[in-house]
Amino acid sequence: MTGELALDARGLARRYGGRWALAGVSFTLGAGQALALVGRNGSGKSTLLRLLSAALKVHAGEALVCGADLRRDADAVRRRTALLSHAAYTWEALSARENLVLASRLLDQDRPQERALRRLEEVGLAGRADDPVASFSAGMRKRLALARTLLQEAPLVMLDEPYGALDPPGFRLIDGIVRALRAEGRSVVMATHQVERGATLCDRGLVLEQGRVAWEGPAAELPANSGLLRGSEEGA
């Protein structure tokens, strides 16, 4: 690991069938920095995050993720990243606690029960730890998925629409978690429509449009440059 860059993407691209969902994206992110990823629905944010966490195969371009080559060493990338995806990655028939304990054991961590409980408390699900996930609301599922993401204790954490489906206390929870991750020196990539929040939490900003980088710069300048929410309702 160089320790210099958390992400170094060069011409990263991916198609679904005949459509290039991501048509060549290049950017860098320093280690310990946070990146706010902004763009309309279908602009390629989720695809980019899933590519960078090696959930999808790369169709063109290349990237170094925490020093690991995405194309040649997907396993190393997976060990160094954690992704909060749109899918909750949960087993519906099991309880929240069981889901986390299993994930922890599959990560070969010690004291899985303890870790699982701590994460559940962190996301405010301790009271429902033993209920089957099938009975959870969308917001609770999001919290559980978040707990699972944190469980991985990866140096690079990627959050896809972390505010989606959450209530206002949930918003504050995410804000707190991103700050805590940054305080621990981890890198964060956050895809969100909450441009203002992204601007205050992150160092860098990246606007995607039709699978391409439309703007890149300091996160503080995002709201003016995102072209998304100009004059429209923020923080819905």
Added chain:
Amino acid sequence: MAPALLLQVPPPGIVEGGWEYVVAAYAITAAGFLIYAASVFARHRRSEEEEK
């Protein structure tokens, strides 16, 4: 080489006649080849036309 791939035959007992089976086998085989060839040609022509 050849015998290993041939169907087995019961020992003595000589089969008489059977031309109708021979004709049927050749006719069905020829029909199979014809139909398949026709379908491949048709699909090839269609894809060639779509190209233009």
Added chain:
Amino acid sequence: MILPRLASPNLAFALVALGVLLLLAGSYYGLFVSPQERYMGDVQRIMYVHVPSAWNALLLFTLAMGCALAYLWRGGWGWDAHHEALLEASAVLSFLLCVQGSIWAKPTWGVWWDWDPRLTTTAVMLLALLGILALRSAVDDPEKRATWSAVATIIAFVDVPIVYFSVRWWNSLHQMQSSPETVSAPFIVPLRLNAFGVLALMGGLALLRARVAARRTAKELGPALPPMPAGAALEA
């Protein structure tokens, strides 16, 4: 469109024409020139189409397996296109083989179907090939379709000898050890002519069919990655 390198259609047409000529000559020789076989009489003449079909069905399946392996190891849409074409050609031959086999069985054994290992294995092979073709038609994503069907082809190919031996053991009471006289020249000539005839015909058709498959895949894959405004995109 990214079309792989394929044989020209003229070569395919020439092969088909050659195949038809050889088949006409071989069948004429087999039907009217070759003498009657001692035990089987005229029914033996079915062998002159049956055995060449069998050889070629296996040969084309083997080639399809080769294409499947090549696709998995080397990649390239040409391998996938030929894989699909050869699967289909082999399925057609296997079907004809089953029909010829049961026409042969009727005058020989008095039944339309004998659980002869070769005939039974052919039927199993036909079903396996149809299953793989069904899998190909049920998957829309070109990459998944190519990979999954290649895996299925390899798995089915390995099965063929196992099926053959298990049916042989299962059916060991039926083992009869004499074959029609096919070693002397009058019997060999039509066999050879028809064997190369079927090979040329089906080979030519497979080359044409591969062009159809390659076109369809190219259409599904759509345009190549649009050029980047700045920086170098690295095409896969």
Added chain:
Amino acid sequence: MNVFRAALYKELLLQWRTRARVLSVVVFGATALLLMSFAIGPDAGALRMHAGGFLWLALLLSSTLTLEASLEAETEQQALEGLLLLPVPPTILFYAKALANTLQLALLGAVLVPVAIVLYGAETARPLALFGLLVLGAAGLAAPGTLYATMTARARAKQTLLPLLLFPLVVPVLIAATKASSLLILGDPMRQLAAWLTLLAAFCGIYWTLCGLMFGLIVED
């Protein structure tokens, strides 16, 4: 090894939590056994002669249901992708899943055997050998079954696709397992049992290796 144990534990826990569905598969298998006897007629001797075949046919038909169910839990919330991201090596995932499916199918077989005994008088003097055969046969179905179910769970027309791919492939398993169970039920004067078990073991050896090698190719998106 720890990860493999965890993966296996996960499979078994999921199966235990969805045991209501497993129960309905048992009922399905028993119903199939009952229906097959109508194809023969109420001839006790003939029924006993075919009991082994019926047992394996019932098991084969039920196997597609359990295989599909075992993948459904992984595709609902894309848990399979989540597993790969942890990252759990695909080989470990495959062997845990295939082993869990083997156990489930063998247990299903063990439940169907008494049904066959009641319906067909299919007692055997060597119940232990029969159980060993059930495990071996279940393993033969489970390895390719798990691989194909993982594909078809993410394809269109999955209900018909899995049997279409799996059934022709497992013809040797069906033949060998049927023969071997018939020998166990009806007696084995020629000592042929070992040959059939060897065939089954060879099939298992080949496909447990091959499917384990190829599983990684088909799970990545």
